[in-house]
Amino acid sequence: MVHDSGDRRLVPGLTMERHRIPFASFRMPIFHAWDERWFLLTAGTLAPGGFNTMTVGWGAFGMMWNRPFALVVVRPTRHTFGFVDRSPDFTLSLFPEAFQDKLELCGTVSGQDVDKIAVSGLTPVPSLEVASPSFAEAELVLECRKTYWHDLDPTHFLDPRIHGLYEGDHHRAWFGDVLAVEGTRDWERH
Numbered sequence: 001m002v003h004d005s006g007d008r009r010l011v012p013g014l015t016m017e018r019h020r021i022p023f024a025s026f027r028m029p030i031f032h033a034w035d036e037r038w039f040l041l042t043a044g045t046l047a048p049g050g051f052n053t054m055t056v057g058w059g060a061f062g063m064m065w066n067r068p069f070a071l072v073v074v075r076p077t078r079h080t081f082g083f084v085d086r087s088p089d090f091t092l093s094l095f096p097e098a099f100q101d102k103l104e105l106c107g108t109v110s111g112q113d114v115d116k117i118a119v120s121g122l123t124p125v126p127s128l129e130v131a132s133p134s135f136a137e138a139e140l141v142l143e144c145r146k147t148y149w150h151d152l153d154p155t156h157f158l159d160p161r162i163h164g165l166y167e168g169d170h171h172r173a174w175f176g177d178v179l180a181v182e183g184t185r186d187w188e189r190h
């Protein structure tokens with residue numbers, strides 16, 4: 001890992017040229033990002049076997065308790081669940097569209113059965129503010145410190161169609177205080 005004179009971090013030949021983006025100049029088409037680009041949700045530490053990653057397509061960004069926050073929802077059946085549960089933080093990494101097959105892989109096989117990092121060829125790297133790793137190939141990374149969790153309660157579903165999306169494995173929702181946004185220039189107001 002090379003740090004240049006600014007806060008830009010480079011892994012020769014690999015890293016997208018990401019810069020720390022102030023919240024005020026961060027621009028994201030939120031619905032497009034969640035619904036069509038997806039994120040890798042990663043939690044744990046960079047040590048071998050210390051983290052797991054999985055694709056997420058449901059979640060949110062907004063303001064909570066006066067801070068920018070991210071919401072992720074993870075079914076308890078996911079191997080990643082225990083990693084998010086035990087970790088104080090998590091990262092959300094968004095990739096260039098050419099990586100969509102890798103996100104499909106990380107969203108269909110489990111870290112319990114497969115070494116997703118080896119199979120995907122993605123490069124985990126240290127994050128700026130949190131222990132949970134992010135990825136050299138990502139064009140956008142949000143680093144989050146967990147602030148709240150809640151298990152979704154099906155008795156509170158107000159639209160009956162939501163029940164059809166579950167077989168008893170209701171998500172746990174985590175809020176994360178966004179500590180850092182790191183992205184290519186495309187994610188900044190110009």
Ligand SMILES: Cc1cc2nc3c(=O)[nH]c(=O)nc-3n(C[C@H](O)[C@H](O)[C@H](O)COP(=O)(O)O)c2cc1C
Binds near residue numbers: 057077107108112
């Ligand atoms: C596009 C896409 C979006 C997904 N979004 C979520 C999600 O928001 N929450 C969730 O629990 N699982 C989601 N999944 C499923 C997990 O990524 C998938 O079950 C994964 O294999 C879990 O890996 P793990 O067992 O290593 O944690 C999604 C899968 C795909 C393909």
